[in-house]
Amino acid sequence: MIKTAILGLGNVGKGVASVLTGNRAEIARKVPGGLELGYILDIRDFPDSPFADKVTHDYEEILNDPEVKVICETMGGKEPAFTFSRRALEKGISVCTSNKELVEARGRELLEIAREHNCSYLFEASVGGGIPLIAPLLNCLEQERISSIFGILNGTTNYILTKMDRFGAGYEEVLKEAQELGYAERNPEADVEGYDTGRKIAILSSLVSGKTVRFEDTYTEGITKICPADFVYAEEHHYCIKLLGISSRMEDESFNVLTAPYLVPQGHPLYAVSDVFNGIFIHGNMVDDLMFYGRGAGTLPTGSAVVADMIQAALSIGKTIPIRWDKERVDLKPHSELVSTFFVRTDLSEQEAVRKAFDGKIADDWSLPAFPDEYAFLTGPMSEAEFAALAEKLKFKTRIRVLC
């Protein structure tokens, strides 16, 4: 039996507690004697919770119990989560987390500390919630040269975009509904501005490259400017709109990493990933295309992914589960060099100026009778820099990249 602790009894922490207790027998089949929930650290008390007797407000009590070998950090944020994780690892206690903000910013340091103290730092739940993604990437695809990894990594924005698409509703209206349903936080910035997806694709890029990709070095664009008319055009031309995190490896080992809304064609598997679900596409040079699909968030799915890591950590006491993530920065291609096809909407009055500026670069006229005052078109493939130069003096209502 291995004694464990939960740091932070919020949404994910409660899920971890439920999985540890509800699936006790399943876990015991894997870990001899099972995983015992010894402590829950939180600021608050939870008198009505079945776990009330486990709650402590004193982290030292957990650190000073020599029987505690594995903890999960489900507090979120950078501090005190970093300090708590570091202190546990320095005592040889493995840490499993869902905290993508901390993993993206300081995961590499914590992996190094874990290595120095013969324990593990694991973060399956930090990307894709309940979807097993990091473990397959590290354990089943080590032999592959991964050339791209991209997908829908944020359930909140996928829910918003799905509702806007299905009901023709405006962004603000759907965001409010998502907040009422608890799918979006009161401060939705991290989700809707693409920061959450950006952090996740940065983590995946670091794991794929074995080097460091920092979120702040990547291009990030959110969904706040997407409007109902965009969905009408998209649907007429057999596309939907999704917020994608994209990481591509170039021949010269540099990477293109970005987060932005994309038009996804009907035939693509990501087209069907709706509501709060996530879908992640991986291309390996030998295995070809792989897709991972499931609940990217939620109490039980995310708790389940954390417990999966806790089991692995418990089976490796005294050893480190290796994860390669070097300090050296990945060579990131400048965003201006990224080549895309763009969907553009503009006022009809701009049509002549647009045609002149984009002479020979317009691949398709997407104008619709439903919008007689607009001119819409699809460009041919061009770099971000070229698009920006051609568009410099023009006023666009919408500019969305297209997934090819």
Ligand SMILES: NC(=O)c1ccc[n+]([C@@H]2O[C@H](COP(=O)([O-])OP(=O)(O)OC[C@H]3O[C@@H](n4cnc5c(N)ncnc54)[C@H](OP(=O)(O)O)[C@@H]3O)[C@@H](O)[C@H]2O)c1
């Ligand atoms: N929710 C999801 O579905 C999901 C999915 C994947 C990943 N994540 C990530 O998982 C982490 C946790 O998310 P969550 O949704 O569970 O957050 P949450 O509901 O806010 O839970 C965090 C818990 O930690 C407690 N806490 C905060 N600071 C603490 C401290 N210094 N000492 C002890 N306890 C402390 C909080 O107490 P108070 O409430 O009193 O502040 C709260 O109970 C975040 O990094 C999040 O991004 C969440």
